[in-house]
Amino acid sequence: MAQNRNPNAQKPGKPLKRAFFARSVHEVAPDLIGATMLVNGVGGIIVEVEAYHHTDPAAHSFRGPTPRNRVMFGPPGFAYVYRSYGIHWCVNFVCEKTGSASAVLIRALEPTHGIAAMRRRRHLDDERSLCSGPGKLTEALGITGKHNGLALDAPPIALHARTTRPEIAAGVRIGITKAIELPWRYGLKGSQFLSKPFPA
Numbered sequence: 177m178a179q180n181r182n183p184n185a186q187k188p189g190k191p192l193k194r195a196f197f198a199r200s201v202h203e204v205a206p207d208l209i210g211a212t213m214l215v216n217g218v219g220g221i222i223v224e225v226e227a228y229h230h231t232d233p234a235a236h237s238f239r240g241p242t243p244r245n246r247v248m249f250g251p252p253g254f255a256y257v258y259r260s261y262g263i264h265w266c267v268n269f270v271c272e273k274t275g276s277a278s279a280v281l282i283r284a285l286e287p288t289h290g291i292a293a294m295r296r297r298r299h300l301d302d303e304r305s306l307c308s309g310p311g312k313l314t315e316a317l318g319i320t321g322k323h324n325g326l327a328l329d330a331p332p333i334a335l336h337a338r339t340t341r342p343e344i345a346a347g348v349r350i351g352i353t354k355a356i357e358l359p360w361r362y363g364l365k366g367s368q369f370l371s372k373p374f375p376a
Contacts, residue, residue, distance in 0.1 A: 188212040188336030193329050194253025196337075201227045201271040201278040206346075206362045208269070208280060210338030215317040216331075218290030220307060221338075223364040224283040224371055226349045228268070230276055233354035237277030247325045248277040255333065257314075257324040264311025267319050269328060283310050283350075283361070285317075286369040293318075309371040345374035 192211065197204055205227040213219045228235040236245045236258070247256040248270055256268040256279050268279040285307035287294055294306045294316040307313035314320070328335055343365040348356060350372055363370050 187339070189339040190337050191329060192335040192337055194251070194327065197252035197269060197271045197328070198273065199271065201229055201280060202360070204269070204271045205280045205360070206344050208282075209344050209362055209364050210340065210342040212288070212334075212336040212338075213282065213285060213317075214289055214334040214336075215319060215323070216290075217334075218293050218317050220285040220288040221364075222282060222284075223286050223367040223369050225362050226281040226283055227278075227360040227362070228281060229278045229360075232358065232360075234349065234352045234356075234358075235278070237279075241277070245277070248279055249275055250325075253328050255323050255326045255328060257319060257321055259321065260311060265314040265320055266310040267314055267323065281310060282313065284308050284363070284367075284369055284371045285313050286364075286367065287316070304368050308369055312371075347374045 205225050208222050208225050211222050213222055230237045237248045241249045244258060247254055251274045252271050254270045256270050257265055260266050268281045270279045272278045287303050287306050295301055298306055298316050306316045326333055345363045345365040346359050347361050348359055349361045363374055
């Protein structure tokens with residue numbers, strides 16, 4: 177069984193159910209900061225996310241359903257996994273009602289569970305670099321296209337609510353060319369595990 181980073185690691189909160197995601201993507205995204213994400217017992221604390229709404233030109237769903245994005249148009253509480261630039265897998269959590277096609281991209285985690293497995297998969301030791309980006313965290317957690325369409329509240333995925341309310345930073349999203357001015361990136365303020373620091 178995957179072990180905590182240290183014996184004093186904060187115990188995850190109650191399991192998050194699909195109903196948690198049946199809300200505005202702009203409510204869900206910041207509420208995920210501080211939650212714990214595990215895949216087969218490996219994972220950590222979510223420290224950075226980005227929101228994508230169906231009215232947003234940067235969202236995969238903006239031009240309508242395709243075989244690639246069809247999970248986004250389904251019910252909330254499921255994983256939308258896609259390959260970015262043909263290289264890295266990225267994992268998103270589908271939000272809002274069926275047909276809304278809105279989702280939260282998980283950008284970075286603070287590793288807490290199964291760190292040895294993450295190091296093997298990522299071929300590096302530095303904890304701060306294990307999950308500090310959307311492609312890094314999927315590799316560390318072993319997420320691939322086979323996870324696309326899986327429920328977020330059933331094995332192998334487990335999500336747990338945060339137990340305290342963290343201080344959250346917000347800013348523009350990263351690596352997109354459309355709607356670049358929207359401040360829909362959220363992160364744990366001061367975290368050393370972000371993919372990129374937020375402006376002071």
